[in-house]
Amino acid sequence: MFGLLKTWRRQRALRHSALDPALWHHVTRSLPFLHGLAPEEMQRLQDCAVLFLQEKEMHGAHGFVPSDAVRLSIAVQACLPILNLGLDAYAGWVGIVIYPGEFRVRREETDPSGVVHEYDDELSGEAWPGGPVILSWQDIKLGTAGYNVVIHEFAHKLHMSGGDMDDFPPPHARMDREQWLAAWDAAYDEFCGEVDRGVETVVDPYASEQPAEFFAVLSEAFFTMPRAVRSIYPELYGQLALYYRQDPAARLAGA
Numbered sequence: 067m068f069g070l071l072k073t074w075r076r077q078r079a080l081r082h083s084a085l086d087p088a089l090w091h092h093v094t095r096s097l098p099f100l101h102g103l104a105p106e107e108m109q110r111l112q113d114c115a116v117l118f119l120q121e122k123e124m125h126g127a128h129g130f131v132p133s134d135a136v137r138l139s140i141a142v143q144a145c146l147p148i149l150n151l152g153l154d155a156y157a158g159w160v161g162i163v164i165y166p167g168e169f170r171v172r173r174e175e176t177d178p179s180g181v182v183h184e185y186d187d188e189l190s191g192e193a194w195p196g197g198p199v200i201l202s203w204q205d206i207k208l209g210t211a212g213y214n215v216v217i218h219e220f221a222h223k224l225h226m227s228g229g230d231m232d233d234f235p236p237p238h239a240r241m242d243r244e245q246w247l248a249a250w251d252a253a254y255d256e257f258c259g260e261v262d263r264g265v266e267t268v269v270d271p272y273a274s275e276q277p278a279e280f281f282a283v284l285s286e287a288f289f290t291m292p293r294a295v296r297s298i299y300p301e302l303y304g305q306l307a308l309y310y311r312q313d314p315a316a317r318l319a320g321a
């Protein structure tokens with residue numbers, strides 16, 4: 067019953083949506099990784115973004131007031147990975163906090179002798195399990211092929227909702243679990259080896275910190291430089307295409 071009510075509410079929200087077509091074109095034109103999406107996919111992306119803005123709550127921090135263009139840009143970038151998964155992939159939390167630039171968080175770490183060290187960390191984004199996504203608008207604007215802080219943090223939301231916090235997310239029911247994990251293990255081992263040897267990597271070496279970071283960074287790359295991911299990690303690319311139910315390399319080639 068709850069599902070029917072939600073569907074009805076969403077259909078009503080889309081019927082009453084007052085999204086400015088000029089704003090939609092302005093925002094989507096500025097995101098090159100949307101190129102190649104079919105008109106039907108762009109329409110579903112728009113519907114997803116409208117509902118996203120309705121169901122999530124965005125707040126500025128440190129005096130930042132997110133404009134309609136900022137809000138829509140974040141919604142569109144967050145909706146791209148779940149275009150074929152559905153908005154409920156982001157269920158269970160509502161808040162998005164947007165800082166004008168990098169933000170500082172207090173960290174605590176216990177060393178092997180049991181001494182607790184406190185320090186400040188500067189972040190461009192952070193995702194809390196069951197809580198908000200925090201983003202730096204300056205870093206969102208710096209987005210380029212291989213770097214997309216919105217896709218990164220929302221990819222964290224996907225693995226947090228279904229699995230181990232620090233590990234790769236579980237595959238969908240119809241995917242082959244062995245193939246999924248084998249592709250991640252092989253690519254992650256190879257990547258960490260390259261970082262250890264000081265080899266220059268195509269994606270941020272930060273991705274070697276833990277499997278969940280590798281998943282988030284590879285998700286950014288999958289959508290913003292898919293052909294590079296496909297040529298470096300063909301097995302993993304195939305598994306990501308099954309997971310996200312999209313083939314960005316194919317659609318960019320046709321664009």
Ligand SMILES: [Zn+2]
Pocket residue numbers: 218222278279282
């Ligand atoms: Zn991360």
